[in-house]
Amino acid sequence: MSFEEEGLSPRNVEAYLAENTAVREALRLPARVSVEAHLLARGEYNANFTFVHPETGRRLLFRVNLGSQMHLDDQIGYEAHALELLAPSGRTPKVLYVDSSKAYFGKGVLVEEWLPGRPLDYATDMNLAAALLADIHAVALPSDHALVVPDDALGAIVDECEAMFAVYERWSEAHEATVARVARLARMARETASRPHAPRVRHIVSTELNSRNFLINEGDTSYLVDWEKPVAGEAEQDIAHFLVPTTTFWKTDTVLDAGAIDRFVEAYVRAVAGRFSTDGIRERTADYLSVTCLRGLTWCAMAYAQHMSGERSVADDYTLGKIEAYLDDRFLAFIEREYFGVS
Incomplete structure (x- = not known):
């Protein structure tokens, strides 16, 4: 099955952001303003996309859960909860929106801040x-x-x-x-x-x-x-x-x-x-x-x-x-x- 057949293309993400009132309110996306999504990476358990908020200019991460290594029914909700607990560290992404309903993709969705940085180098870091x-x-x-x-x-x-x-x-x-x-x-x-x-x-x-x-x-x-x-x-x-x-x-x-x-x-x-x-x-x-x-x-x-x-x-x-x-x-x-x- 191709990426598009699974309903996980950037166009599907854009449609979710356009049609879901709750996410638009949570992210304060202006009415009738569309966003352009891009695939960042896809693994076995998550597909990650990015888009830029049209008003703030902030780059955000749109994460679609594909499965659970922990065999959880609400994997994305569990992950979001852990990130909220970890917020005081200042070392993890901030959760901006979580949708555990699986109503759109048949999968959970998490929107979080996109963070900069490069992979760790064991020789220097x-x-x-x-x-x-x-x-x-x-x-x-x-x-x-x-x-x-x-x-x-x-x-x-x-x-x-x-x-x-x-x-x-x-x-x-x-x-x-x-x-x-x-x-x-x-x-x-x-x-x-x-x-x-x-x-x-x-x-x-x-x-x-x-x-x-x-x-x-x-x-x-x-x-x-x-x-x-x-x-x-x-x-x-x-x-x-x-x-x-x-x-x-x-x-x-x-x-x-x-x-x-x-x-x-x-x-x-x-x-x-x-x-x-x-x-x-x-x-x-x-x-x-x-x-x-x-x-x-x-x-x-x-x-x-x-x-x-x-x-x-x-x-x-x-x-x-x-x-x-x-x-x-x-x-x-x-x-x-x-x-x-x-x-």
Whole structure:
């Protein structure tokens, strides 16, 4: 089905803005003045368009929800609510209008401010990222926050890993060596997740911190966008997801060494500046690092099996190449050695 057949072209967005009285009132769009929409980017779960407000000249983002990684009925409403909670940080987009009715596109709609910035560079922007994350995690979580609260975040990630890897294991052409190696890592991750630990303060965490979700502005405010999977969880989950090679190597060729990881955690603690406790942060981050690596590997294994069996195609040749690199014996051995302590 083409983009236009799905009713998701810029012309459909323009028609929504012209015909929906509620959105015109919320955005204070002048009567009988049309706007021109442009496609910004489309992913598996959202399609993003931009348009310029005819009176203010501000560029705005029009986001159409296509699905929910969290299996929520009102994904766009959940995302908008998280952004409203995060507004005091000054690091996320402001919500301008949300439509959970699915009356026009058959999908939820969110209009938010468009923010400037470039993707994060791991070589130059680590201190900026540490300060940004500290500001986000410092937002007080109200008792009635209504966000998903994982009872056992590490255990839930391992559950997800096992479910994804089962797809690869069932594939008739699964590599025996890969199955054995990843299964061993899964057992070790389960042991890590099962270890008792002190209760942690909960924060609003993104759970998805790749370099493209950062908007970096040197000398000005930098931002974090694409809040598709926020939960009330542990700050260390975000820190680990940001640092692991299964994140950094995905859109770049960067793999952070132990020294770079330590320096980032130190910069993060400095940026927190006592706004909340960071006791035990290194130990808890280490737990999340290994389990988060496993999540990246098992997702790649699942996607590769689905692609090769014709069940589901990956996005493009670049993505397929990265998946194959993650499942290469050398990369798996690196993960074993550096994040699971397998000599």
